[in-house]
Structures are given as C-alpha cells and as structure tokens.
Amino acid sequence: MKIALDVMGGDQIPSVPIKGAVQAIQELEADFELCLVGDDTRIAGYLERFDGLDTSRIEIVHAAEVVEMGESPSAALRKKKNSSIAVGIALQAEGKADAFISAGNTGAVMATSLRGLGRIGGIVRPAICSVFPTTSSSCVVLDVGANVDSKPIHLLQFAMMGSIYSRQVLGTSSPRVGLLSIGEEPSKGDELTVATNKLLAASPLNFIGNVEGGDIFEGEADVVVCDGFVGNVVLKLSERVLNLLVGHLKNQIKASPLAAMGFLMLKGVFDDMKQTFDYAEYGGAPLLGIDGTTIICHGGSPPRAIRNAIRSARLAVLNKVNKVISEEVKNYQMENSTNGNLS
C-alpha cells in the first residue's frame, strides 16, 4: 500500500507534515509506503535531519507549485496543474498511490479529489466526515462542510457512509446513527431533518433517532448526520470553545501566584484533558463518497495529527471502505427501487 502525503499543505511546511510522516514510519505497522509530495529539494534536505531514519519506505515526488490557504479552489484547480495537491491526487488516479492526505486548502483538496477521482457509483454527493472526541470514545460527524442545502437522500447516504467508516476504520461493531436536530421527537426540526428522519427510520441502519448538539460529545451516537452548513458551524464552534476556555483559564492563572501553583499541581489533569479532547488524536477528516481515499487535515495540524491521518488512511484502504460503500449503496438502491422508497 502506498499513501501520498502533501508536505506543502498546512501552516508550517514542509516541517510538520514531514515530522508526521517520520512518526508514522517509526510507530505504525510497516505494511505501507509513503510518497512525500512537494518541493523535492526541500523534502530531501529536511529528511536529512532525521539521523538513522530508514528511508526505504519513503519516496519523494516532486510538485513545483503550492496552493495557498486563501486561494480560490476553482482557480487552483484550473491554473496550478503542478501543485502538490494536483500531483498527489494524480498519483491516486494513475494507480500509483492508494490514498492522499493533505492539511492544505480544504476546498482545493475537495475539488481536486472530486475532479480527479470521481464519485463512487450511486453516491450523489461526497461528504467530509470529522471524528469528534467524546467522553467515552469518538463520534463521526458528517457532513462538516462539503455540502450545503442538502436533500434527505444526501443525508441518508451520509449516514450509510459514516456508519461504514465507523465500522471499518474505528472498529465500532454496530454504529448507532443519530440525526442532528433540535429535539428528540421525529417531528422536531426543519423540513430537511423531518423528512430525513423518516428515511433513516426505514433504512437498515442502526438509527437511534434525533440527537442534539451536546449529545455529540457525550457519546450518545457513533455517527451523527447533518447538512454541511450546520456541521461546519458545529465543528468550528467546538474547536474554538476548548481553546477559548483554556486560554481564559491561563490568563486568570497568570494573575495569581497561588493559582499558578495550583495549575502546576493540576498539570497532569489538564494534559490528560487536552489529549481526550484533542482533534490531533483523531487523525483528519476523510472525504467519503469519492472513488479514492482522501483525508483532509486541519491547517494547524501538529505532526501527531498527520501521523494519525496516515493511520486512518491505512485502515480505510486495508478495510476497503469504498468497496463496502459501493456495495451497500447498490444493495439499498436495488431493494428500494421496487417500492419507490427513494423517489
């Protein structure tokens, strides 16, 4: 298995992606190879810093251009044919890599993946699937930004894809699927959620009904489905709230020597909490529904997040997430085409 990694995407390049790649090579199972995609001279130079690193499983693939974080995805797609994103996706399209990971411009990674790899047959819209930490384990939330103005059929497919990802990559045996809404009753919500609730209830999924925003973090469901607008709002809000609280706490602590001493005593607890709620642990957000494996990481991802995205990509390929999605969507369509459930 070969996994391509964009080392020119993210806030600190190429250092952070390369450090993540080295961690993955050193710490994970040895059944994959990495393609580092970007400026070959810089990559080779940076790799030399790691004394004694076994580079036999690392290949460097040159890409002359970089898509900037603020750049328009459609412009990047049109003009930068040699960007690390374009080259990385092309490796997959040509069968030279099995997966692609990038912490670069999300829109560009999404557009290039869709253009270069296409959709899985039967899937109407791909979705970005984010793995949220919960008090007990983790929860897959999708869509978190690939789509807006979704229709019920899209949300049904997101639920199927999220459920398969939870099973095949996170190892949940019968993932509980919740529909994000504003009340538990099936009648609560907007037109989209009320109609989707009926589709999900009639599906073979382990649908547990509507869930509310806070339920995500309490592990009420293994998969939470929503339109990409509300999913993206939830994602950005959640990321920021933790930082905000910790920042506020630190400012208050600075002002008091007693509090500073208390903080030192609590350091282990804070470190543990940071790890529990740290997005870096959960390794990027797969773009589900494309005919390939693309994992999108946060621009500010630390090396550990890149390492964990490689771990997720490896499992997605190994456990044939796309093949299962393709089969289950086909089966479900065949079942329902006879009685018009999906019309």
Place this chain on the structure above:
Amino acid sequence: MKIALDVMGGDQIPSVPIKGAVQAIQELEADFELCLVGDDTRIAGYLERFDGLDTSRIEIVHAAEVVEMGESPSAALRKKKNSSIAVGIALQAEGKADAFISAGNTGAVMATSLRGLGRIGGIVRPAICSVFPTTSSSCVVLDVGANVDSKPIHLLQFAMMGSIYSRQVLGTSSPRVGLLSIGEEPSKGDELTVATNKLLAASPLNFIGNVEGGDIFEGEADVVVCDGFVGNVVLKLSERVLNLLVGHLKNQIKASPLAAMGFLMLKGVFDDMKQTFDYAEYGGAPLLGIDGTTIICHGGSPPRAIRNAIRSARLAVLNKVNKVISEEVKNYQMENSTNGNLS
C-alpha cells in the same frame, strides 16, 4: 411598571422563581412591581420564609394549572386555560402587566405569547434571542429556536430586532451585526445566508459580514443572526460543552490528592470562569417581535437567572424596545417599498 413572573415554570418550583423574585425586589431599582403567578397558597406560604421581606411591591395572582415541561404546546394552549403561563400572558393582554417571565415549557410560552399578544405590525416572525457570554462582554444570538426554514426577510428582521435589543437593553451604542455562516466571504454559506448577506449589506444596520461559530464567544459581533435550527444547535452545544469540560475535570481531580489540592488553589479562577461563562448572568431570552414583553428562561435557571431576567424585562419595557422595533421596521419598509428591495 408591573412584571408578571411564572412561579410554576422550571425544574424547582415555586422555590427558585420566588427566590429570584425576592433577589430582584431587594437588589434592583425599586421602580417596578412583581406579579407572582401560580398556586396562591403555595406562593404565600413560601414567601413567609423571607423574614422582614417588604411585600408591598409583590402581588400574588392565582393560576390553578401548570403546563408540564414535556407537554405539547398546542395541547397546553387548548386545554389549560388556567395555567400560570396562560394567566401570566393574559395579565399582559389585559394591560395589567407590562412583561411576563417564565422558566417553563418554552414552546407553550412561545405559543401562548403569540396567541395572546400577537406580533408587532410589520414583523413576519418573532424570534427567540439568546444572550451569549463572550470573552469581552456579551453577544445577542437570534433566532435560537422559534423558527426553522427561515427566509432572508426573516433573518433581516431578526437582525433589526437583535440590534435594537442590544442597543436598548444591553447598552451597545452601534451594535455590530454578524451573519452566522461557514466562511467570511459573502459567497460562503447556503442559499439562505448568501441571499441574507445581500439584504443585510443593503440595510442601515452596522453589518460586519459573515461570522463563524467560534466568533460568537470572542466578541467579534454584538448581534449574530441565524435560522432557528442552527441557532438552537449552537445554543445547546455551547451550554453542554462547558458543563462537559468542567465535569471531566472534576472526575480527573477526584482521582488524585495532589490535583485536588491544586483545584482548591485554583478555586477562585474556576469561580470567576464560571461567572464569565454562566448563562445565569445574562438573564433569559426575550421573544422578540411579539406585541408584548416575554422573557424565556432555561428550565434549570438558578434564582440569579430569574433575577436577571427581571432586570432585562424592566429595561426592555423602560427603554421601549417594542416601540423602537415597530418604528424602525415601518421606516425600513417605507424606504424599500419604492424600490422593491424587499420583494
């Protein structure tokens, strides 16, 4: 001025609402009277616990029925004509009270207010307006649950009403209005937000453009406008995240004597943080757009939240929020009817 308070609404009745009422009488300006609405015998009995309380500004109004928290709002409206909610709203409708506050069944308070008081002329849909804490001050978010499937004209009116509430009740001189979306550019978002962005940009409001979920807490805007579906998800998520983090912290601390000592040293800091981010400080959510003053409190509101809701109701009446809304909506409609901006 007379403010009616539902003492039968909330998780602990009538104790918590009555305690809040007593705090308001003792601590706030003395220019208002309170009507405590509920079981008159229980209210009179509970009031006796407060030795030396001056009850000259407190009136008891009997209401024989109680709307339960889980009850269907439409059923409550139809069947419980003598509920504390129905009696409290009727006091306003008959001109015997200027405002009504309840921590009871939100749907029932909303439906009864709308039925009993009607809308302000020109307002298409009322909205529930929640006051969020921010690192610097507070931010008014609306709608947080009165509406789903909103149209751009509704969001424009929410922005006008939120802006007036921020100015007249919270004292913000020229409230910065943000539109909740998934990116700063006007083109980012779903159909609703893209269309609303144009309406807001053309309005006389101090519109600062799109904001993201996390911006709410960082005080980027004084007013954040959204459809009630996403607003309700954000509200419930935010309330729960803080509790979740503090709960997690406490569990970890219990397991370690050193951490427990550190926690004691940090107690002042935690108390301060709790106060900064405590919803109780911000005194309930007004239902804006109805031809009256209704403030909805969280079912779990402590006495301080009830006291602060009374403070907000007093300011809303004193500073004529509804009169200003009525005038500004009328002016804006007249301005735009000539050039078809709102068609």
